[in-house]
Amino acid sequence: AQKITQTQPGMFVQEKEAVTLDCTYDTSDPSYGLFWYKQPSSGEMIFLIYQGSYDQQNATEGRYSLNFQKARKSANLVISASQLGDSAMYFCAMREGGGTSYGKLTFGQGTILTVHP
Amino acid sequence: DAGITQSPRHKVTETGTPVTLRCHQTENHRYMYWYRQDPGHGLRLIHYSYGVKDTDKGEVSDGYSVSRSKTEDFLLTLESATSSQTSVYFCAISRRGTNEKLFFGSGTQLSVL
Numbered sequence: 001a002q003k004i005t006q007t008q009p010g011m012f013v014q015e016k017e018a019v020t021l022d023c024t025y026d027t028s029d030p031s032y033g034l035f036w037y038k039q040p041s042s043g044e045m046i047f048l049i050y051q052g053s054y055d056q057q058n059a060t061e062g063r064y065s066l067n068f069q070k071a072r073k074s075a076n077l078v079i080s081a082s083q084l085g086d087s088a089m090y091f092c093a094m095r096e097g098g099g100t101s102y103g104k105l106t107f108g109q110g111t112i113l114t115v116h117p
Numbered sequence: 118d119a120g121i122t123q124s125p126r127h128k129v130t131e132t133g134t135p136v137t138l139r140c141h142q143t144e145n146h147r148y149m150y151w152y153r154q155d156p157g158h159g160l161r162l163i164h165y166s167y168g169v170k171d172t173d174k175g176e177v178s179d180g181y182s183v184s185r186s187k188t189e190d191f192l193l194t195l196e197s198a199t200s201s202q203t204s205v206y207f208c209a210i211s212r213r214g215t216n217e218k219l220f221f222g223s224g225t226q227l228s229v230l
Contacts (some may be wrong), residue, residue, distance in 0.1 A: 004159075033217055045160075045207060045221035091159055095217060102167075103148050103211040103219055104175065107159030 003027065004092050004108035011113050013082045020067070021077040021111050023092030033095040034075040035105065036066065040088040048090075051075060079113075087115045120144045121222035123208050129228045136195040138225050140208030148211045149191040150219065151175075151183065153204040160207065166191055198229040 005024045013019040025034065036048040051059045051066045059066040067076040079086055089112050093105040120143035130136050140149065147168045152160040152175075162175030164183040172183050180202060184192045195202055208222040 035218070043205070043224050045209075045219075045224075047218045047220065050218060093160075102217060103150050103209070104162055104165060105160070105219065106176075107161070109157055109159050 002108075003096075003106045004094055006090075006092055006108035006111050008111045009109075011111055013079075013113065013115055015084060015115055015117050016081055018078060018080045019082055019113065021079070021090050021092075021113065023075045023077065023108060025073050025075060025092075025094050027073075027094065027096050029096045031096075031098050034066070034068070035093040035095070036064070036075075036077045037091045037093060037107075038086075038088045039091065039110070040085075045091075049077065082115045084115050084117060087113060089113075121208055121210060121220065123206075123222040123225050125225060126223065127226045129230065130198050131230055132199060133197050136198050136227065136229075138193045138206055138208075138227070140191045140193070140222060142189050142191075142210050144210070144212070145188055146210040146212060147188070149185070150209040150211075151181075151191070151193045152207045152209060152221075153177065154207060154224070155204050163193065163206075195227075195229075198227075200229050203227060203229045 032053045034051045038046045049061045049064045051068045058068050063080045065078045089110045091110045092108040122141045124139045150165045151163040154160045161177045166172045166185045182194045206225045209219040
């Protein structure tokens with residue numbers, strides 16, 4: 001079974017609108033971390049946001065927030081007030097387990113977001 | 118800027134030849150990783166290192182070896198390159214106290230013909 005599933009190959013949004021990128025995960029480990037990365041057309045990987053499995057609050061980083069629904073095993077990324085520069089590939093990723101799993105991430109296939117003016 | 122330099126940035130090679138990719142970091146981090154990116158697969162972990170001479174296999178390690186003789190350098194070697202190893206290779210480090218974020222290098226585009 002896929003550990004990280006991103007069901008939206010491509011998404012379109014109008015500039016200044018909000019958009020949600022879906023991510024579901026599969027793990028039986030009670031300790032895990034969830035990440036979102038952005039990859040613009042230039043190819044670099046940019047960290048956006050992190051959510052730990054024991055975190056009580058949903059993570060937020062500026063215009064990015066993570067809608068963490070633990071029972072549903074979903075970790076959707078919400079981008080508010082989209083900008084043209086948000087057009088990129090977005091990856092959801094998971095780290096299972098504690099310290100020995102440090103940095104060992106499983107990535108989803110990605111969602112291409114296009115922001116229209 | 119995470120202080121990570123990957124070299125070369127682009128390489129074209131022939132099947133059966135050895136290839137070494139270099140990752141150099143300037144911030145003295147213990148933990149370093151090699152990932153590959155392929156369409157439809159996202160990024161997958163090849164090998165990782167938790168310190169000098171301390172390396173281990175990731176999800177897709179077959180056909181690859183690594184070495185870390187100095188903290189700042191993590192080398193990925195394809196002993197005999199195959200067309201299935203055509204990919205974009207990313208090196209990453211994780212910084213202590215940053216919620217386990219991975220910081221990636223700019224990537225190496227490798228084409229095996």
